[in-house]
Amino acid sequence: MLGVSRLLNGTVTPADALRYGRQAQRMPGHLLHYAADKKPVVVWNVTRRCNLFCMHCYMDSHDRDYPNELTMAEGRRFLEDLAAFRAPTVIFSGGEPLTRPDIFEVASYAHDLGLRCVLSTNGTLIGPEAARQICDAGFAYVGISLDGIGSRHDKVRGKQGAYEESLAGLRRCRDLGVRVGLRFTIHRKNLDQLPAIFDLLESEAIPRCCIYHLAYAGRGDRMRPYDLAPHETRAALDYIFARTRDFQRRGLEKEILTVDNHADGVYLYLRLREEEPDRADDVFRLLAWNGGNQSGVAIGSVDPLGFVHADAFSWHYSFGNVRQQPFSTIWTEARDERLAALKNRQSFLKGRCRSCRYLDLCNGNLRVRAERYFDDFLAPDPACYLTDDEIGLMPGTPEALDAAKWPVPVQQGEGVCVEA
Numbered sequence: 001m002l003g004v005s006r007l008l009n010g011t012v013t014p015a016d017a018l019r020y021g022r023q024a025q026r027m028p029g030h031l032l033h034y035a036a037d038k039k040p041v042v043v044w045n046v047t048r049r050c051n052l053f054c055m056h057c058y059m060d061s062h063d064r065d066y067p068n069e070l071t072m073a074e075g076r077r078f079l080e081d082l083a084a085f086r087a088p089t090v091i092f093s094g095g096e097p098l099t100r101p102d103i104f105e106v107a108s109y110a111h112d113l114g115l116r117c118v119l120s121t122n123g124t125l126i127g128p129e130a131a132r133q134i135c136d137a138g139f140a141y142v143g144i145s146l147d148g149i150g151s152r153h154d155k156v157r158g159k160q161g162a163y164e165e166s167l168a169g170l171r172r173c174r175d176l177g178v179r180v181g182l183r184f185t186i187h188r189k190n191l192d193q194l195p196a197i198f199d200l201l202e203s204e205a206i207p208r209c210c211i212y213h214l215a216y217a218g219r220g221d222r223m224r225p226y227d228l229a230p231h232e233t234r235a236a237l238d239y240i241f242a243r244t245r246d247f248q249r250r251g252l253e254k255e256i257l258t259v260d261n262h263a264d265g266v267y268l269y270l271r272l273r274e275e276e277p278d279r280a281d282d283v284f285r286l287l288a289w290n291g292g293n294q295s296g297v298a299i300g301s302v303d304p305l306g307f308v309h310a311d312a313f314s315w316h317y318s319f320g321n322v323r324q325q326p327f328s329t330i331w332t333e334a335r336d337e338r339l340a341a342l343k344n345r346q347s348f349l350k351g352r353c354r355s356c357r358y359l360d361l362c363n364g365n366l367r368v369r370a371e372r373y374f375d376d377f378l379a380p381d382p383a384c385y386l387t388d389d390e391i392g393l394m395p396g397t398p399e400a401l402d403a404a405k406w407p408v409p410v411q412q413g414e415g416v417c418v419e420a
Helices: 004-009 014-019 029-034 072-087 103-112 127-138 153-156 162-175 191-203 218-226 230-249 263-275 279-290 327-333 337-343 351-355 367-374 398-405
Strands: 041-045 088-093 114-120 141-145 180-186 208-213 255-258 299-302 307-309
Touching: 004 230, 004 255, 004 279, 014 029, 014 279, 029 114, 029 279, 041 072, 041 263, 041 307, 072 103, 072 263, 072 327, 088 103, 103 114, 103 127, 127 162, 141 208, 162 180, 180 191, 191 208, 191 230, 191 398, 218 351, 230 255, 263 279, 307 327
Parallel strands: 041 088, 041 299, 088 114, 114 141, 141 180, 180 208, 208 255
Antiparallel strands: 299 307
């Protein structure tokens, strides 16, 4: 996760993190990315059931019951372990978490344990009573997924009227004082909606937006032909940067983040090195502390059946199950070879990733994309849009020739125009 607005606008500096000794227990939430002793943010997919049918769903969820999901008692034990482990945040996700009947009881218990609770939802089930329960349960933040405006969102989500329901749910939470934000997964089927999403942030007084790159998991793996080409991604990032700076110039406090493509951090640094070189070194230092992709390190996932994964996109591989062993033990002992490799992955990575001069900033990007495309979780991430020249590869080397395997050749390109 890249804090675009804070880094681009200079509202966070290395001194901010050093003031707390880079110790997670002392740092405020917005600085935890830069802690030296990171503990994992844990995504708990509390149910697989979902009332929508999204074309990029990493879980391939349907609106039906799924057997053997963690019970309330099992969930309590799991949350107690997370609290004792001092996990900074638990994200309640799904499927659609609001289809779980005891979701508010579970979340209230987590909140009482001292865990920071976040709700990741499609928003369609947030009626007036549900909004009040979200508030009472102590959720610190509610992220609501929108994939465009009106019928475009409905098409991506597989239900007519979903946009209006989601927006109504967001407004209800916002009006009760719950911090809310948008989650927008970008691909060729909704790239042209990006300007409208930024407009919505302003018109609806929404303080935060996370822009996700496509992950090749679940139905999202079938969306690979609609992933952005490198020049399209660069153009989208240019637009995101421009709108972020425009918000700051006009005094509008908006937190803009990008997720699941850590080449974004390198791209932001390269832009600042040209445009504001006096700040570039500070941003480089912060990005190195952030550490790039943190799957298996500072981000983990527990699925509805209790299996532990590197992230919410990697359900095909489990490190253990919280029904048999506490999450904290599975995570810290790292007896699984893959988990151990993820925690110290740089020496194991292959091709462009291993030879990249910015490996400390990116950490090999999203491993599930590499595995889905190359059938090797240590291969280069095919969604990297940085050129060989930018990452320090000499022409004609084997690593540079890896680019020929990419879905779209890695090149500068003029980019596509994202019109406001």
